[in-house]
Amino acid sequence: MASMTATRDRVRAELTRDIKDEARRQLATAGADGLSMRAVARQLGMVSSALYRYFPSRDDLLTALIVDAYNALGAAAEAADTGGPDVVARWRAVCRSVRSWARAHPHEYALLYGSPVPGYHAPSDTISPAARVPLVLLGVLGESWAAGTLTSVFEAPYPSPPLAAQAQRLSTSLGLDLPAPVLTRALIAWTQLFGMISFELFGQLVGSVDPAEEFFEHAVEQMGRYVGLPA
C-alpha cells in the first residue's frame, strides 16, 4: 500500500537526517578529512556497512553536507532580507546574518569557504545553492538601482573593457540587468564580506582585531557606501 511505502520512506528520511546530523557533529571535532563513515555508524549504534544503504560513499555524504550547508546559509540570508525600501538596513541585515550563521556553524562554514578538501571535487549540485547569498546581496542592490537610489557607482576607476564584458555576461547569466560598474562593485563587496568572516573564523584577526564586532560593523557600512547605497 502507498501508506506503508510512505512509512518506510519516512523512516528512511529520518535516518538519513540522523546520519547527516551526526556527521555534522563530527566535522566539529575532526574537520572534513576526519569525517569517518565508521565513526558516524558507531555513534549511531549501527554497523558501518549499513551507512552504504544511505550514502554510496564518503564523498556523497560530504556532498550532502556541503549542499545542506549552502542552503542553510542561503536561507538565513534570504530570511534576513525583509524587503522594503530601506536598502541600507537590508544590506546590513543580510551581511550580519551571514556572519552570524558562520559563527554559529564554523565547521560547516569552513567546509564551504575554507581550503578545498584534497581529492574531493564538488559536483555541480553545489553551484546553485552556493549562489543564494550573492543573489540576495545583488537583489538588494538591484532594487536600489531600479528605484534610482543607487548613487555614486560611476566614479573612476572604471572596470576595464574585458572586466566590464565579464560582468555583463555574469549579470545576464544571473537573470539580472545591472550595469557593469554596479556588478563589479558588488563582487568586490562580496569577496570583502567573506574575506572578513574567514579571517575572523580562521584566526587571522586574533590579537590584532579581536573582538571583530566593531570592525565588521564598520566595514559593512563602508562597503554599503562603496557599492552605492545611500549614506
Place this chain on the structure above:
Amino acid sequence: MASMTATRDRVRAELTRDIKDEARRQLATAGADGLSMRAVARQLGMVSSALYRYFPSRDDLLTALIVDAYNALGAAAEAADTGGPDVVARWRAVCRSVRSWARAHPHEYALLYGSPVPGYHAPSDTISPAARVPLVLLGVLGESWAAGTLTSVFEAPYPSPPLAAQAQRLSTSLGLDLPAPVLTRALIAWTQLFGMISFELFGQLVGSVDPAEEFFEHAVEQMGRYVGLPA
C-alpha cells in the same frame, strides 16, 4: 674539531631542508591532514623513526612549514616594494606579489589562510612572520601619510569610538603612528586582498569571475583609492 662539527651541522641542515621540501611536495597531493611522517620518510629512502631526530613530532614539522611559508610570502611582499615616492605603484606591486606567491604555492597558502587544521594549534612563533605582509602594506601607507599624499580618508563613515581605540592600540603596538581612520581602512583593504585571493584559489570564483586577472587588478585599484592613495 669545530670544522668537523660544522660538517655534521651542515649535513643536518641539508637533511632538515630535504625533509621540509618533501613535506611541501606532499601537501600538494594530500593537504595538511594528509601530511604523513611515514610517507615523507619513505620518499626520502629512510625509515620513519629517523625523522624524529629532526622533528620531534608531526605537529613540529607542520609548524616549520607554516613559519617557512609565512616568511616566504612576507619576503616576496617585501621584495616587491621597491620604495620610492610612487606609492600607488608600490601598493599595486605588493598586492600583485601576494597573489602571485599564492598562485605559485596554493597548498602553502591554504595552510596559512585556509581552514584551521583540526587538533593543531599554531604556536606563537608564527605571529611575527604572519605580520610581514600587513606591515609592508602599512609601510606604504605610512610613507604616503608622512609625505602628505594620503587623501580622502577622513570621509564618513568614521570608525566608532571603540573601533578607533582598537585601531589606535594596534597602531602603537606595531610601532606605527597612523590615525585610526587610516589604519581602519588599511585593515579593510587587507581583508579584501586576502578574501579575493582565497576565493580565487579555493574555487569560489569558478564559473562566475573566471579568470580573475582583470577583477583582481581592478579591485587593487579600487582599494588603493579607498585607502586614500592618490588617484
Place this chain on the structure above:
DNA sequence: TGTACATCAGTGAACGCGCGTTCACTGATGTAC
C-alpha cells in the same frame, strides 16, 4: 698523532590504532493477485 670515550644518525621491529568498502547473509517490510 693516537687512543678512550661520548655523541649522534639511522635501523628495524613492535604497539595499538583507525580507515573505506565489499559481500553473502538473515529477517523484516511492502506488493500483487
Place this chain on the structure above:
DNA sequence: TGTACATCAGTGAACGCGCGTTCACTGATGTAC
C-alpha cells in the same frame, strides 16, 4: 483477506591498507687528553 513473492535494511566478517610514535640497537662521526 490470504498467500507467494520481491524489495529493502541491517549484520558481521573480511580485505587490504595506512598511520604516529617508542625503543633497544648498531655503527659512524666528533671530542678531549
